[in-house]
Amino acid sequence: MKMLVKRYKFFLVLIVINIVIYALYPTIGQRSINITWSNTVEMLSVIPPIFILLGLLDVWVQRETMIKLMGEKSGILGILIAFFLGSAAAGPLYAAFPMAGVLLKKGSKFSNVLIFIGAWSTTKIPMLLFEASALGWMFMITRFVINIPGIILIAYITEKLLNPNEKQYIFDSAGR
Amino acid sequence: MFTILMYIVAFGFLILSFIKDKSKTSAALKKAWKSFENILPQFLAILVIIGIMLAVLSPEVISGLIGEKSGWLGMLMASVVGSVTLIPGFVAFPLASALLESGAGFRQIAVFISTLMMVGIVTIPLEIQYFGKKAAILRNSFAFVFSFLVAIAIGVVLR
Structure with a gap:
């Protein structure tokens, strides 16, 4: 109590x-x-489906698989998967952080997790459609086209500015 | 609509998982519950903060703050309002469209929408819990600056 x-x-x-x-x-x-x-x-x-998927991801996807798909050496594939996972989601941004925690725990590259967060926040498909209908297609497309490189850039610079200890700490706390 | 799709996908995988391995499935559900229960206090706190904030910063107040002001001051105002508030998209977009009609510029609206989506002052304690202080602050700061770049581009495209 x-x-x-x-x-x-x-x-x-x-x-x-x-x-x-x-x-x-x-x-x-x-x-x-x-x-x-x-x-x-x-x-x-x-929120329920988000957490169910999170649980299933944690139990079924092997660490090795995740490292191959989204890890340090995943390259463009990792970026694409991060964008896809974030854009295909529904739900508020704060629901994305527990999911990001599982991705980190499984060995995703930190910048890919940040791309996932960026995509979840801005390039969610239903939101884009909503944006286009409220503010016009030009507005939505212009923002979308700039957001893609912007999200990647923010992710890379943020990761670059962290020293190995700080990154290790993030991965360690995700494992708990 | 999209939420229903999420449910179908989640339960589809859940059933598949159950057929393949019952104990793993129950482990997954336990994990799902534990993760949820873990951040429930923060979730609830965020919800109440948003409630109080939006009650004070009603659409009319936000219109007053962003609406008539133009130029850099308007953009700055829009960025601050966008960063501290957390409005769901289905409220934010109609609001933005109403702001446009009441005389706000495209650049101000672009900054507002971008910071609203990418910068989260209210959720930063939660973000710190997962990414650490430095990464969370860096990500939000870059997103804040980036929102102005988006606005400048919008200003060029939509004249």
């Missing part, structure tokens, strides 16, 4: 803050509760 309170303490503090807001500014407080609730429902409906 005590453990539970400790783990959720930040969440509980936020709930209290929300209640205080509700007491002081009922309209904002009510709106906040409504938004939180609808986002929670949204999250819970989107």
Whole structure:
């Protein structure tokens, strides 16, 4: 019980803050509760398949296979797979981090995991269609065309700026 | 629609996995639950923060912040709002389109959309947990700067 309170303490503090807001500014407080609730429902409906796939990936895909597909020497194939995995997903970006953790644990190259995160954040297929219909095809295509090299560049530079110890630490904590 | 596809794929693999190896399948489900339970506190915290934030930063307030301001100041404002908020796409795109109609420029909207998607101040503690402090901060900083490059390109293409 005590453990539970400790783990959720930040969440509980936020709930209290929300209640205080509700007491002081009922309209904002009510709106906040409504938004939180609808986002929670949204999250819970989107998230189960992500975690099931994560579990299956962890159990079935051999480390050696993952290293071959997305590891240090995977080259262009690794980049393509990272883009595909990220773009084919559905769900908020924060749901991508546990998946990224499993990819790291299995021996993916760090830059490929960052590409996966980049693709998940910006080149998700349903989002692209939505963007095109709301802001026009030119807007979407221009952004898409720049985003592809941009995501790769950000991934490579970020990896380059980490020293071997820092990278090792990331891989070690993903293994836990 | 897409979510349904995800369910079909996930359950398809799950059934396949179950047919091939029951114990591995139950290990996978345990792993799925453990990973979820592990970050549930952070997830819930993020959801409440988003709720409070969006209640204060309602579409009208965001319009006021980005809407009329143009040029670099407008872009800067859009980038800050985009970085700190976390709005799902189905809300963000109609909002962006409404902002365009109310007079915001394409560049401001491009910065807003790009930072919204790539930069996550609210989720940075979670990101640090998986990537470490340095990598998380670097990734977000680069994404922030990159959003301006996207905006400049959008400004050139859509005149």
